[in-house]
Amino acid sequence: MERRRRFGGSFVHELSRNRYLYLLALPGIAFLVVFAYMPMAGHLLAFQDYRLSDGIWGSEWVGFKNFEFFFNGKDWLRVTLNTVFLNALFLVTGLGSAVVLAIFLNEIRNRLFKRITQSFIFLPYFISWLVVSMMTLTLFSTSEGLINRALAALGYEGVDWYLMPSVWPYILTVISAWKIAGYNSIIFLAVITGISSEYYESARIEGASRMQQMLYITLPLMRPTVMILALLGIGRIFYGDFGMIYAIIGDNGILFPTTDVIDTYAFRALRQLGNFSMSAAVVVYQSCMGLVTILIFNAIARKVDADSRLF
């Protein structure tokens, strides 16, 4: 009793002592409660047969029926594999190309060339996925696309790109690298710039070539940052980039076998079928897989390299 009062007292005391600071944080706290924590109640719908008219507390509880339905269908494996496969491709090519760009940019001495290059490779980061999808169309459109026109000019048959599911994982990977590599390369460039020049000086005295300096100094010192970005990416490996995939693929069902991811699937269940419970079950599955993945990889990272872990 005594303890509880003292605890409550110290809570109130803390709030009143720093009342202006808590006042500054109040809008932010309210935001988190309303927009981040309250919607988590939506996960409950996964265990219900949700009806809009009955509301979340009036609908019937059905246990794991929605999950059974999801896992008994043939879609769940397809969307899971697509999500993981696409994200893995995006992650490796996105980070890989950014590392290469950053190292090369760092070696370039011509200031003008460096500035122009950097401006161009950073530019795609600034536009929306819908704009990107329009650009994709100008390249891959069957009758008007630049690629098919070029093929025709060289005497080859045009290809119906938008009817070929097998090529899209790779097209999407290239687009993803195109959009994000410049952004990531600037992060890496900042890390490289932060490396003490003493390392390079002593390496030069020992007679190391530029290539050796790159391999044995720059790359190892970039590792923690690359690892953190990779971990963040792996933590989100079950979350497809909805903005990207829905903008570029849209409702083109022919391409679903290779491009339908968990997010687009959940979106269609919600917005086109109006099946709230099914959509919620998919999202709960996604959240659980995501959480487990990040815990596992964080543990691995902690073992391998303590500086690279997320938490």
Place this chain on the structure above:
Amino acid sequence: MRERLFLVLMYAVLGAFALFCFIPFWIVFINSFADESLLQTAGYQLLPSKFSLHAYKFLLSGKQVFLSYGITIIVTIAGTALGVLLTAAYAYTLSHRKVKYRHILSFLTFLTMLFGAGLVGFYMLIANWLHLKDSVWALILPYLLNPFYAFILVSYYRTLPYELNEAATVDGANDLYIFFRIIWPIALPVIATVSLFYALQYWNDWYLSLLFIDNHKMLPLQMMIRQLMSNLNVMAYVSGSQTQYNVVVPTYGMQLAIVCVTIGPIVFVYPFIQRFFIKGLTLGSVKG
């Protein structure tokens, strides 16, 4: 010799990648001025042989593009202003060593980055509980606090000397005064960077309008692109009137023209804001 070859290779790779980044912009830009009949017969080209302003004239003759521009500008300005104010103030409390519960607050903020609320709960919150469908608030409110930008600000505030705070307190200033009159002006470069991030997010967003906007008068620019790409009856959509069959509708040209109209402001201010972004990114990455 090998070093030299390697250097040439580096220039070639960087140059090729830069060109590869630039070409799609060029195609969209130059073909938006191409003659519609040329687009239909010869497709998109690197350098069209016949130019016309028809697509732009057609686009700007209707009301929709102005409505959409208005919505996008309102959402971007209001969202950025509110978001930055809220984030900067919230981050200040998280960074302040006098605040006992800052670790709990930080953890609860970080958690939202890892474990999302999910589509269904989010949709129900906006549509069914807050009743914000077809309202600009549905496009503004959800993005007001970005945890990542909050942490960029927290790490910056921590670099400021605590003596500033103590001196002001001794002079009788309260925390509100200290934040708005002392910390805010000092942190202005970082706050400006974060503002740019927010502005870009609001300008480019279409996810929220896809979910919550059905009334075409409320559609932001990005969704207008989507409508133009999928809607065959462009004429009726843009002008709001009945289709006039005696006019050739420049469908292809208009798709490109609206894209140019949308990214125009970004490309225009790009040279000025690029350095800010780089500064902000650098801050975020050093924090780690």
